[in-house]
Amino acid sequence: xxxxxxxxxxxxxxxxxxxxxxxxxxxxxxxxxxxxxxxxxxxxxxxxxxxxxxxxxxxxxxxxxxxxxxxxxxxxxxxxxxxxxxxxxxxxxxxxxxxxxxxxxxxxxxxxxxxxxxxxxxxxxxxxxxxxxxxxxxxxxxxxxxxxxxxxxxxxxxxxxxxxxxxxxxxxxxxxxxxxxxxxxxxxxxxxxxxxxxxxxxxxxxxxxxxxxxxxxxxxxxxxxxxxxxxxxxxxxxxxxxxxxxxxxxxxxxxxxxxxxxxxxxxxxxxxxxxxxxxxxxxxxxxxxxxxxxxxxxxxxxxxxxxxxxxxxxxxxxxxxxxxxxxxxxxxxxxxxxxxxxxxxxxxxxxxxxxxxxxxxxxxxxxxxxxxxxxxxxxxx
Numbered sequence: 303x304x305x306x307x308x309x310x311x312x313x314x315x316x317x318x319x320x321x322x323x324x325x326x327x328x329x330x331x332x333x334x335x336x337x338x339x340x341x342x343x344x345x346x347x348x349x350x351x352x353x354x355x356x357x358x359x360x361x362x363x364x365x366x367x368x369x370x371x372x373x374x375x376x377x378x379x380x381x382x383x384x385x386x387x388x389x390x391x392x393x394x395x396x397x398x399x400x401x402x403x404x405x406x407x408x409x410x411x412x413x414x415x416x417x418x419x420x421x422x423x424x425x426x427x428x429x430x431x432x433x434x435x436x437x438x439x440x441x442x443x444x445x446x447x448x449x450x451x452x453x454x455x456x457x458x459x460x461x462x463x464x465x466x467x468x469x470x471x472x473x474x475x476x477x478x479x480x481x482x483x484x485x486x487x488x489x490x491x492x493x494x495x496x497x498x499x500x501x502x503x504x505x506x507x508x509x510x511x512x513x514x515x516x517x518x519x520x521x522x523x524x525x526x527x528x529x530x531x532x533x534x535x536x537x538x539x540x541x542x543x544x545x546x547x548x549x550x551x552x553x554x555x556x557x558x559x560x561x562x563x564x565x566x567x568x569x570x571x572x573x574x575x576x577x578x579x580x581x582x583x584x585x586x587x588x589x590x591x592x593x594x595x596x597x598x599x600x601x602x603x604x605x606x607x608x609x610x611x612x613x614x615x616x617x618x619x620x621x622x623x624x625x626x627x628x629x630x631x632x633x634x635x636x637x638x639x640x641x642x643x644x645x646x647x648x649x650x651x652x653x654x655x656x657x658x659x660x661x662x663x664x665x666x667x668x669x670x671x672x673x674x675x676x677x678x679x680x681x682x683x
Contacts, residue, residue, distance in 0.1 A: 339591070343397040343558060344376045344572040345642050353438035356393040356562070357446050361439055368562045369395045378429065378560070378567040379415075386420030392446050393562030396438045397572075399632070400670060403555035404577040404594040407431065408515035408534045412568040413457030413507040421564025427457025427507065429567045430475065433518055434545060434556030448559055449478035451545045453516050453526055454496065457565070458504045463496060470502030472514055472526040472539050479553065481542040485523070492542075499539035502528045511570070519577075519593065521545060521552040632670040 345351060348371055349364075356365040364370075366382040413427040432450035441448055452475040454464060464473030474481070475496040484490040505512045515534040517525040523543050529536035545553040560569065580587040580600035587599050634645040643665070 339575045339589075340573040340640065341576060342573050342640055342642075344569055346374045347371055349376075349395065351397055351399050352395045353398040354393065354395045355438035355441050355448075357390050358444055360443070361441075365391060365393060368393055372568075374570065376560075376569040376572070378562045378565065380418040380564070380566055381415075383418050387418050387564050388420065389422075390444070390446070392564075394432065394435075394438060394441075394448055394559050395562070396432075396435060396448070396557040396559040398438070398557070401437075401555045401557050402518070402574060402576065403520045404518065406515065406517050406575040406577065407433075407558065408513075408571070408573060409569060410511045410513055410571040411455055412505070412511050412570070413459075413565065414568055415508075415566035417566070418564045424460075424463045425563040425565055427460045428463050428563050428565050429455040429561045431455070431516065432477075432557075432559035432561070433516065433524065434479075434553040435559040437557055438559070447477040449547065450556065450559065451476060451479050451481070451524065451553065453514075453524075455512070455514070455567075456504060457507050459507065464498040465494070465496045466498040468501045469498035470500070470528060470539060471504050471512060472502070472516075472528055473497060473499045474526070474540055474542060478548055480546060480548055482544040483542065485543050493548075497540075499526060499528075500537070502537055502539055521554045634668040634670070636666045636668070638665070 343351070349369055352369070354362050354364050354369055356363060356368075359365055366380070366384075368379060368382070370377050370379050372379065409431070411429070417426050430452040432448055432452050435448045435450035438448070454471070454473040454475050456463060456469070456471045456473070461467045461469065463475075464470075473496060476493075477495075480491060480493045482490045483492055511531075513529045513531060513534050515527045515529065517523070517527075521544060523541065524545060525538060526540035527535040527537060528539050547553060558572075558574070560567075560572075575591075577592055578594040578596050578599075579589055579592040580597070581592050581595040582588055582600050585600045632645060632647045635643045637643060
C-alpha cells in the first residue's frame with residue numbers, strides 16, 4: 303500500500319484504517335448472489351465446511367444433531383435434546399476451510415423457538431460470531447468457549463448479556479482475550495468480559511431477520527454494524543482496537559465460529575469479503591479493495607481456451623476431466639450464482655482427481671493451499 307493511499311485511509315496520522323475504504327466497492331449495500339467478492343461460509347445445504355466441537359465431546363460430534371441445515375438455513379436446533387442442558391455442553395461450529403485476517407463479514411440471523419431446559423438466563427436468545435477464534439481441533443475436551451473476540455448476537459428477549467439493559471445486538475465479549483478502547487493509547491486496555499454496543503433495534507423472534515456486519519482489519523481495528531436488507535452498515539454500534547490474548551499477544555487472524563449456547567438460532571446468510579489478495583496493479587487478480595497484500599494470489603495465469611491454469615493446477619473439463627492437484631490443496635468449483643458444484647480435498651500425496659464434466663458456460667475455480675488461495679474464472683466452450 304503506497305503512502306498516498308495510506309494518507310487517505312488512516313485517520314489523523316494514526317495507524318488504524320477507517321471504514322471509508324469499503325464504500326467504493328459497495329460493501330455497504332446488498333449484493334446480488336453472483337457478486338464474486340463474497341465467500342459463502344454457509345453453502346445453504348450442509349456443514350461440510352464446518353468443524354463442530356461440544357464441551358465434553360470429541361471433535362465433530364454434533365451433539366443431538368444441534369447444528370443442522372433446515373430449509374436452506376443453518377440452524378442451532380435443540381428439538382433433539384431429550385434431556386435438559388447439564389451446564390457443561392456448550393457447542394461451537396467453525397468455518398474450517400481457512401482462517402481470516404482482513405475481511406468484511408455480514409450475516410442475516412433470526413432467533414426462534416424456546417431455550418432448551420436447563421440453559422442459563424444470560425444465554426436466552428444469545429449467540430455470536432467468535433472472530434479471530436482458535437480452531438475447533440485445538441480446543442480442549444472440556445473447554446467451554448474458544449479463545450476469541452466474540453461479536454455477540456442477541457434477540458429481543460435478552461437485555462443483559464451485553465452488559466446493560468439498553469443494549470442491542472453486536473456487543474463484544476472476550477473469552478481469553480482483551481482489547482483497547484483507543485487506537486494508540488497505552489492505558490485504555492479493557493479486560494471486562496462483555497461490553498455493550500450502542501443501543502439498537504432487534505428484530506422480533508420467529509418472524510424477523512437481523513442484518514449485521516463487521517469490519518475486521520487484523521490486529522488493528524474491528525467495527526460492528528447493525529443494518530437492514532439494503533444497507534448492512536446503516537448504524538455503527540461498536541469499535542475496538544488491538545485485539546490480543548490475555549497474555550498480551552496480538553491477535554492477527556483466526557477462524558469464524560458460531561455458537562450453540564442453549565438458544566435456537568437461524569442463519570440464512572454468512573459471508574465474507576476477503577480484503578487480502580494480489581495488490582500488484584496490472585495483475586489480473588488485482589482488486590482495488592484489497593488492503594493486505596498476498597503475493598501468492600498474484601501467481602495465476604489467465605484463463606485460456608476452455609481451461610484455467612496456474613502452477614500445479616490445471617482444469618480441463620473438455621479434454622479429460624482430470625485435475626492434477628499438488629499436496630495439501632483443495633479445489634472448489636462454483637457456478638456464477640456462487641453455488642458450489644463440487645470440491646476435492648487432497649490431504650496428502652499428489653496425483654489426479656477426476657471431476658464431473660461441466661456444460662458450456664462460465665464457472666469459478668478456487669484453489670486453496672497452506673500458502674493462501676486463488677480463484678480463477680473457468681470458461682467451458
